[in-house]
Amino acid sequence: MFVLGIDPGLSRCGYGCVTRTQAAGEYRTIAAGVVTTPPSEPVPTRLAMLRSDLDELLDDLQPDVMVIERIFFRSNARTAMSVGQASGVALLTAVEHGCRVAEYTAAEVKLAVTGYGSAPKEQVQAMVTRLLRLGEVPRPADVADALALGICHLGAASWEQERAMMRGLPR
Amino acid sequence: MFVLGIDPGLSRCGYGCVTRTQAAGEYRTIAAGVVTTPPSEPVPTRLAMLRSDLDELLDDLQPDVMVIERIFFRSNARTAMSVGQASGVALLTAVEHGCRVAEYTAAEVKLAVTGYGSAPKEQVQAMVTRLLRLGEVPRPADVADALALGICHLGAASWEQERAMMRGLPR
Numbered sequence: 001m002f003v004l005g006i007d008p009g010l011s012r013c014g015y016g017c018v019t020r021t022q023a024a025g026e027y028r029t030i031a032a033g034v035v036t037t038p039p040s041e042p043v044p045t046r047l048a049m050l051r052s053d054l055d056e057l058l059d060d061l062q063p064d065v066m067v068i069e070r071i072f073f074r075s076n077a078r079t080a081m082s083v084g085q086a087s088g089v090a091l092l093t094a095v096e097h098g099c100r101v102a103e104y105t106a107a108e109v110k111l112a113v114t115g116y117g118s119a120p121k122e123q124v125q126a127m128v129t130r131l132l133r134l135g136e137v138p139r140p141a142d143v144a145d146a147l148a149l150g151i152c153h154l155g156a157a158s159w160e161q162e163r164a165m166m167r168g169l170p171r
Numbered sequence: 172m173f174v175l176g177i178d179p180g181l182s183r184c185g186y187g188c189v190t191r192t193q194a195a196g197e198y199r200t201i202a203a204g205v206v207t208t209p210p211s212e213p214v215p216t217r218l219a220m221l222r223s224d225l226d227e228l229l230d231d232l233q234p235d236v237m238v239i240e241r242i243f244f245r246s247n248a249r250t251a252m253s254v255g256q257a258s259g260v261a262l263l264t265a266v267e268h269g270c271r272v273a274e275y276t277a278a279e280v281k282l283a284v285t286g287y288g289s290a291p292k293e294q295v296q297a298m299v300t301r302l303l304r305l306g307e308v309p310r311p312a313d314v315a316d317a318l319a320l321g322i323c324h325l326g327a328a329s330w331e332q333e334r335a336m337m338r339g340l341p342r
Binding site: 092 | 267
């Protein structure tokens with residue numbers, strides 16, 4: 001299963017495609033990077049650029065699932081609009097490619113990657129680097145975030161029970 | 172010139188397509204309504220439904236310009252994400268149909284429609300009803316908002332000067 005994590009944004013949209021080997025259960029990076037659009041262009045044009053780049057990415061990678069963060073806007077009201085717009089375009093692209101979509105909160109991603117739902121960002125990045133056996137922490141941070149989303153989904157099966165407990169759901 | 176006002180939303184996306192007669196300069200409604208998506212469906216599916224309905228709408232109406240409200244998220248953080256996502260899909264659809272995009276703030280729309288940038292919602296709705304010679308105030312409110320955006324753009328030429336003054340721009 002190929003899982004494509006997406007950290008949506010208009011200036012910089014991070015992506016990280018990961019899978020897990022059947023034998024050893026090790027995580028593998030298939031592709032990772034950022035899609036950028038020039039701030040000098042009007043927003044609608046930038047959305048069309050993002051759309052075109054994501055189209056190409058999904059054509060190339062053929063992911064089974066796109067994973068995106070479930071966001072609650074409290075602090076970053078300024079960037080809320082463009083994050084929402086970019087996320088809308090990403091989700092639309094997924095559906096039109098027949099790619100399933102999964103969403104997790106930041107706390108769920110932290111829990112899945114580090115075993116601790118309140119882990120600091122650095123700890124998540126360090127764990128992503130280790131799980132994927134990368135030489136260094138992926139930069140920019142959007143790439144590490146996208147990879148963490150992918151790992152979260154791949155690992156979901158094993159921590160589904162704990163998440164249900166966190167949410168007080170029946171197991 | 173056909174101007175399509177869009178009041179973006181995932182549950183209800185209002186639209187209003189207006190034009191102005193060359194002779195008398197009167198406003199005319201070409202089409203108005205709402206596109207809805209069922210809250211029971213997952214967000215990505217709803218975005219794809221919205222996309223498909225907007226595609227059809229733009230095919231039918233062939234508007235020259237799509238007009239959308241420039242939103243600043245302060246109060247409605249809860250709906251910010253879905254409004255942003257719907258707006259992203261609407262803007263993308265416009266670009267892919269070769270339709271220009273214009274954005275105005277709520278205050279600009281009020282100024283253009285009523286001559287008063289702090290006009291209450293009811294006054295804007297009454298003025299939309301009057302300018303388009305409709306029998307009653309368009310319902311739901313999303314439709315009236317979308318029509319107001321269209322009227323705002325069509326009337327823009329005449330109040331551009333006043334707007335520049337409001338913003339302290341050189342005329």
